[in-house]
Amino acid sequence: MPAETPVCQLLERQDADYRGWLWVSPPRDAWLEGGQGSVLSADHGVLQSWRERSRPAFSPFDAQTVGEPPGAVLFWPKAHALGEWWLLWLCANLPEGTRLQLVGENQGGIKRVLKVLAALGLGCRKRDSARRCTLFETRLGRVDIDPEAAWTRFEAEGLTLISHPGVFGHGKLDDGTRLLLGALERHLPGPERAGDVLDMGCGDGVLAAWLARRGHRITAVDINGFAVEATRRTLAANGLEGEVLAGDVYSSLEARRFAAIISNPPFHQERSIDYGPAGRLIREAPAHLLPGGGLLLVANAFLPYPDLLERAFGGFEVLADDRRFRVYRAPVAGSR
Known part of the structure; x- marks a missing residue:
């Protein structure tokens, strides 16, 4: 099933092996839901769709752990404060050094991710851009800000x-x-x-x-x-x-x-x-x-x-x- 949304179309053309990766706050997209990995989302509709396909699906408010995936992709939201919260949650709950990709539409402010990551002391590089979207990559590190502070x-x-x-x-x-x-x-x-x-x-x-x-x-x-x-x-x-x-x-x-x-x-x-x-x-x-x-x-x-x-x-x-x-x-x- 080909990707339906611009952000997923950008990811689809990557040479990365996303098997076992954690998709964080993604849109509804059949390419994701029929592919590899697990999902972390606060959207009940997304979680239900994945669970109906017998795919691993987690809420950040569940007691379940998401484990130690080889990497994660964060779909950057329009609300930047929410994107920052997801970053803090991932830093607090995934092992230090875990690969993290961040993808979003240019009009949605994805390029502000560079300043957000710099403020948290996390390095970053641009990996790709297409479909008026941009993909960045970094690695998670320890951040002295509790997500609860949001x-x-x-x-x-x-x-x-x-x-x-x-x-x-x-x-x-x-x-x-x-x-x-x-x-x-x-x-x-x-x-x-x-x-x-x-x-x-x-x-x-x-x-x-x-x-x-x-x-x-x-x-x-x-x-x-x-x-x-x-x-x-x-x-x-x-x-x-x-x-x-x-x-x-x-x-x-x-x-x-x-x-x-x-x-x-x-x-x-x-x-x-x-x-x-x-x-x-x-x-x-x-x-x-x-x-x-x-x-x-x-x-x-x-x-x-x-x-x-x-x-x-x-x-x-x-x-x-x-x-x-x-x-x-x-x-x-x-x-x-």
Whole structure:
């Protein structure tokens, strides 16, 4: 199977023997998934795809060890702070001297890797470039920075939130979530009518913690392992309880139903706009709602969610609109 993505096409033409290597935070690509080595990723979708092929797949938050691979390839992310975290994790968890290649798109900032490696005291050489991508190579060494230092705390809405560079809205409460919280305050039943609520795309856990503080029984889901870990830490930091799961939209929930589904769904995949997850969130929501329940979500005002809501629910209402963001509520049929 030929490589599909530009970064993998660049790797495909290398003369390196990648058998047994560790692929770190890679994109979805059939060439990788059908090839050699193992994967280390915080993306639940990537991990599931590899495991379905009976390929070794690890999360950085698993207790499992990745062993001592002959080398590793780090796919440099758009968020440079996240790339730095992956570097620190690899330095802390793989043997000193392990070969490391770093690959990424030029527009994604891969060339900044040179300064990042120099700051960590790691040498580097350019190995190849093609398809508007560049491949660098170095060897891992001991670095006196703990990857745990990337986790930060901040206060919002009377809550302590735990954040990481790999989580949406790292280190701050975004304006869309703030508008959604205001609408929830006005329109979601209070503690006297608390129920089972699903926070879909939980991020740093602000919605889950806010809802749990009001007495709701919380299930929080995110495809991003960093978000799952952040939400667990946020709930613990506030003395709150909730179930936090890794999953691709509803994949980890089977036939469970909730009194409400709350979401600030993502629509970006790296630099591209992707409505897929949000589309599934809306289309499949009625099957996961109890009678009288509803979906409440916030989205950029320009996104075409009204059409999706109309088709899935037969109607909806706008609870808040500040011209940048809108909060929608779509009740299941018969509960209007």
